[in-house]
Amino acid sequence: MEKANKNQSRRSFLKVTSLTGGGMMIGISWFANLIPNEAMAHVADNNNWVQLNGFIQITPDNQVKIFNPNPEFGTNVMTSLPMMVNEELEADWSKVIVEMGDYDTPRFKSQFTGGSRAMAMAWMPLRTAGATARLMLMQAAANQWGVPLIELRTEKGEIVHINSGKRLTYGAVATAAAKLPKPEKVALKKPGEFSLLGTPQKNKVGKEILSGQSLFTMDYQVEGMLIAMVIHPPAFGMQLKSLDASEALKMPGIKDVFEFQVYKDGYVKAGFDTRTFNKLIAVVGNSTWEVMNARKKVVAEWEPIQTTKEPVMARGGRRDEMIPAGLESTDEHLRQMHEMQKKPMRVARKDGDPEAAFKNANRVIERTYTAPFLAHNPMEPISCFAHITDEKAFFVAPIQIPEMMKQNIVANLDIKPEQLEMKLARMGGGFGRRAYGHYIVEAGHISKKVKAPVKLIYTREDDMTNGIYRPTYIMTYKAAIDENNNVTALHVIGGGFPESPLHENRFPAGAIDNYLAESWELPTNITIGAYRAPRSNFNASAEQSFLDELAEAVGKDPLDFRIDLLKKAKANPVGKNNDYDASRYIGVLELLKEKSNWGSPATKNAKRGVSAYFCHASYAAHVVDVTMKNGQPYVEKVVTAMDCGFVVNPEGAKNMVEGAVIDGIGNALYGELVLEKGATQQKNLNNYRIIRHREAPKKIEVHFVQNNIDPTGLGEPPFPPVFAAVANALYKAIGKRLYHQPYIKELNKQKA
Amino acid sequence: MAKFQLKINGKQLSVDVDPSTPLLWVLRDHLHLVGTKYGCGAGACGACAVHLNGNALRSCQLPVSAVGTQAITTIEGIAISETEMHPVQKAWLELDVAQCGYCQTGQIMSAVALLKRNPNPSETDIEAAMTGNICRCGTYIRIKAAIQHVAKSSKK
Ligand code: FES
Ligand code: FES
Secondary structure, three states: OOOOOHHHHOOOHHHHHHHOOOOOOOOOOHHHHOOOOHHHHHHHOOOOOEEEEOOEEEOOOOOEEEEEOOOOOOOOHHHHHHHHHHHHHOOOOOOOEEEEOOOOHHHHOOOOOOOOOHHHHHHHHHHHHHHHHHHHHHHHHHHHHOOOHHHEEEEOOEEEEOOOOOEEEHHHHHHHHHOOOOOOOOOOOOHHHOOOOOOOOOOOOHHHHHOOOOOEHHHOOOOOOEEEEEEOOOOOOEEEEEEEOHHHHOOOOEEEEEEEEOOOOOOOEEOOOOOOOOEEEEEEEOOHHHHHHHHOOOEEEEEEOOOEEEEEEEOOEEEEEEEOOOOOOHHHHHHHHHHHOOOOOEEEEEEOOHHHHHHOOOEEEEEEEEEOEEOOOOOOOOEEEEEEOOOOEEEEEOOOOHHHHHHHHHHHHOOOHHHEEEEEOEOOOOOOHHHOOHHHHHHHHHHHHHOOOEEEEOOHHHHHHOOOEEOEEEEEEEEEEOOOOOEEEEEEEEEEEOOOOOOOOOOOOOOOOEEEEEEEEOOOOOOEOOOOOOOHHHHHHHHHHHHHHHHHHOOOOHHHHHHHHHHHHHHOOOOOOOOOOHHHHHHHHHHHHHHOOOOOOOOOOOEEEEEEEEEOOEEEEEEEEEEEEOOEEEEEEEEEEEEOOOOOOHHHHHHHHHHHHHHHHHHHHOOOEOEEOOEEOOOOOOOOOOOOHHHOOOEEEEEEOOOOOOOOOOOOOOOHHHHHHHHHHHHHHHOOOOOEOOHHHHHHHHHO | OEEEEEEEOOEEEEEEEOOOOEHHHHHHHHOOOOOOOOOOOOOOOOOOEEEEOOEEEEHHHOEHHHOOOOEEEOHHHOOOOOOOOOHHHHHHHHOOOOOOOOOHHHHHHHHHHHHHHOOOOOHHHHHHHHOOOOOOOOOHHHHHHHHHHHHHHHHO
16 A cells, blocks of 8 residues: 655645635745745644545545646646546545645656646546545445445545445544455446536635645745856857856855856756756845846856757757857848748648649649747746755755656756655746756756855746747648649648648648649757647647638638548548548537538638648637727627537637737737847837737637547647638638737838 | 845844845845745836835835935735735735736735725726736736725725
8 A cells, every 4th residue: 555655745835825724825924834845744734534445534524625636727637637536536626635746746746737638647547546545445334334335426525334324434444445456347337427527616725725825936036045147148049158147146145146057068958958058147045136146247158159959858859959150140040041932842731642632733822831939938937946955955946847857957957856845836827838847957066156045036027038949940832733723732831930830730731733832941059948839839820821821712611621621531531641530620610500500701801711720639620700909800709619529628618819919919919039140039028019908809719529538638639720710710800811820020120 | 235124024034245236136036025026127017116205216216325314115014914915915916917927926026005095996097007017928907906996895
């Protein structure tokens, strides 16, 4: 039987704060209670918890606690994952306490927030954990009563003897249950038998969030903690040459100013080890404001980098990643990307005879689409708490996939794997940015140097200028149309810095007889990484804008045009490796058609656009209504159809989709990070435009396809198709197709 | 460094800090009132909203030396009692507004101030009052609905 070990039962700062009553912290003790420290963490644990397995603990007085394994950055896993456990456990959900698990991946099987995989990865193990614990509790009660298991049922945290009506709480038998052998096999409920899953449930930590409790890394404080910030080069393509810290060191409250190297020379980076600048300057002091002031006094000289190669061990095996010298700019990127589109490139897929089809075409339509770098700008800027001592390396980290950071932390901080302890704080957003935990290593170096607990804080400017961005991309679509208005061939070329957005096996591949997909990438020294539905977020915008234009060219309704192509792909799929299920794709489009009342605008002056996409194992489609507001286009209403399999928590799921839609509208219209001479031109939220309240739609209707397919992704899939739905509606509203994101910029450029 | 007597959430508190320190960092670093968030430090996001004499204001833009005797209320001070949340917080809970939650304390402070001066705001009033508060997760529709929910229930 697993027993709660010291490490696992150590109370996190989350626990400390939730123990104080969950409500407002007012009164005599409010001040002290808001300083969670590591010593207090031990005291707060009254150790009455009996651990039934890695996910479930119960006290003798029947308090039930369920651990959420996955880091929470706003996708509601703190609620939806424990719901899975409780569906099978059958404790009283309204009284269940949920708690963020610490980094302990062997215990939690997977701790993975990314790729919209939380639901799918947790679906079996979490329900199994609940079912196993329930069976053990029932067995303990059966033993106590001397009755066979079959005579028992469970109800809201109690075991009931069906014939006699006798009852025992889970808590009353928890200790005995924990000593029983773990059952080899348990039966799981089928979707029709669910009572909690599939019902709308409110955020389990809503109160803590809304009362401003200490949940985020930024909030974390312990006795004797220092604040650290890092200074990085003023532009990509630059590096630190020399540092004069003398003036900064004289500033009040400053403890240390020094230069340090994040990763060792020759360190072989794994997939999520992307870091921006390897040599940084740390400024460490007593308080945030003092550090902010002192950093202005740091005198540093910077120099251009040389072209280098950095070893990377990623999915495709070991390779050298080229980091070119030079100060890059958006204008130059665009020029080079357009240039590349004219040349034949690496063929990613070819079906039929596209060359012949283009030769014999009656008409050819060709369009090119581009999109800029984007900064994630999670609302909580990057931060990390570290306290490295001889005994252990303790972190409070906002990190999406902690396990992926382990070898990096261990190797670059010279610690032993068993010394690593990490609490997973609630994250103020992530969107992919917090998959890249170089800041954990940075915080670790700083704590080691100053021999104290340290909270590393990036200012918003640091966060935005020292980012791991969504790459800049280009895509050209070319279609051959015959005299009967049939699309006979499609040619797509995709490329970007430093990766291609192409998904060669996605729709409309499979629906077109003659198809050619080509791909290329060029190196850059701008750091890039996953951004909500990586590659798909651009691929979808180009593909779905082009399909709209194509539908118009052949005189078909854009929604029906898509359905017809999908029907063809379903009946007679062209080529191999088509990565979508045409039936489910048709399903969301048909649901959308019905729910949006397609063909008639919702309000008088609105113009409508449609778009659909498949990624992360889910299908999403939107109809957006655009009106003009103060001379600018405004997305007033959105209707969404989603197929993400079984919907675990419809309330949380709707919120998530609404957020993805608003994020999509914002980025389509306004999002961009422009580079000049290697420096980002946007440095704070006053000129990096994020969609605001008055720009958000008045209404977003979300409809889910009802099925019992195991749940799939939701955080990402609704995001990519928004861009083209907006572009297609804009076309209807202003009579012009837009090809270059952000669309408002292109629109205003055209006007001028 | 200089000593300041501040009236926060109905209590007199003293701090010894550089007079130019923004109220935001006094609250967070020195008074451990971490519900007031840092988002930009440039007055552009509203995460740091507090009330000064009942009006919403960005605490990242207000040096502590400018506070004087004015009463400050932070998210930690708006609840009705230790066990009862403010009606606006309750509406937020009811409509399940939060995603990551980082912006929400600032949103609530702006909403509370709005409803105080305008208990029955129109959609346009809400948009105008809340446009200074960014929600990167995109919860705007729920924020508006929660404000309307409070306005409606206070009319009853
Ligand atoms: S932190 Fe004050 S407005 Fe953003
Ligand atoms: S809920 Fe995440 S920023 Fe608003």
